[in-house]
Amino acid sequence: MTNLPKSLIEKLDREFVVNPLKQRIVQESQDGTVKYLFELSDGMLIETVLMRQHYGLSVCVTTQVGCNIGCSFCASGLIPKQRDLTSGEIVAQIMLVQKYFDERGDGERVSHIVVMGIGEPLDNYDNVMNFLRVVNDDKGLAIGARHITVSTSGLAPKIREFAREGVQVNLAVSLHAPNNEIRSRMMRINRQISIEQLFAAIEGYIAVTNRRVTFEYIMLNGVNDGVEQAQELADLTKKIRKLSYVNLIPYNPVSEHD
Numbered sequence: 001m002t003n004l005p006k007s008l009i010e011k012l013d014r015e016f017v018v019n020p021l022k023q024r025i026v027q028e029s030q031d032g033t034v035k036y037l038f039e040l041s042d043g044m045l046i047e048t049v050l051m052r053q054h055y056g057l058s059v060c061v062t063t064q065v066g067c068n069i070g071c072s073f074c075a076s077g078l079i080p081k082q083r084d085l086t087s088g089e090i091v092a093q094i095m096l097v098q099k100y101f102d103e104r105g106d107g108e109r110v111s112h113i114v115v116m117g118i119g120e121p122l123d124n125y126d127n128v129m130n131f132l133r134v135v136n137d138d139k140g141l142a143i144g145a146r147h148i149t150v151s152t153s154g155l156a157p158k159i160r161e162f163a164r165e166g167v168q169v170n171l172a173v174s175l176h177a178p179n180n181e182i183r184s185r186m187m188r189i190n191r192q193i194s195i196e197q198l199f200a201a202i203e204g205y206i207a208v209t210n211r212r213v214t215f216e217y218i219m220l221n222g223v224n225d226g227v228e229q230a231q232e233l234a235d236l237t238k239k240i241r242k243l244s245y246v247n248l249i250p251y252n253p254v255s256e257h258d
């Protein structure tokens with residue numbers, strides 16, 4: 001834009017980025033899942049996944065480079081957090097996935113977002129909230145709040161804060177175990193925030209929002225998938241049964257952990 005004053009061009013150059021991501025690798029599977037490797041402006045790499053669901057195209061976005069939560073079943077947690085993504089870098093993941101489909105010219109649109117990629121979204125709270133406003137706004141990507149799900153490993157104080165935001169997006173909690181003994185083995189975060197503290201925050205969230213919470217539960221053979229654990233899980237969620245449900249997930253082996 002050579003018609004702008006030089007000082008303004010310099011300021012824009014210093015303070016703004018137009019294309020925060022570069023597409024490095026794209027892999028498409030037979031079931032329609034597409035994996036993207038993006039490079040950030042500082043050279044760091046992140047992954048985004050497009051899933052083809054019966055209800056539409058759903059993008060799983062990354063919110064941090066690496067992750068400090070350290071879940072034992074997760075490959076992303078092997079790399080400690082390098083930095084938070086900006087809200088622009090999170091929005092750009094959706095835009096580049098949409099561009100990929102636009103270039104095919106078959107008119108498919110991204111309709112759903114899950115904030116479940118690399119990183120703990122509520123540990124990058126302000127940028128994730130800003131991202132949610134941009135993708136939901138009619139002047140942004142206009143994706144309905146009810147088509148967006150934020151997943152947390154269970155940062156109880158942030159769940160309380162999230163409840164007060166007044167947003168209509170869905171909340172998912174990675175529970176994965178019905179008691180502290182198993183959960184602390186699977187998820188380091190449970191050693192700081194116990195199941196009792198987590199459930200107090202979730203019950204508070206439901207009381208404020210009257211919205212349903214999804215519990216994610218990865219089934220690990222002989223670890224958390226017995227009848228005894230199923231009973232414990234039923235007891236744990238009894239109080240909020242009408243406003244919660246459990247999503248059982250098959251384990252996806254991570255070679256580094258085998």
Ligand code: SF4
Binds near residue numbers: 067074076077120
């Ligand atoms: S919080 Fe998410 S990204 Fe981080 S280690 Fe756990 S499962 Fe992996």
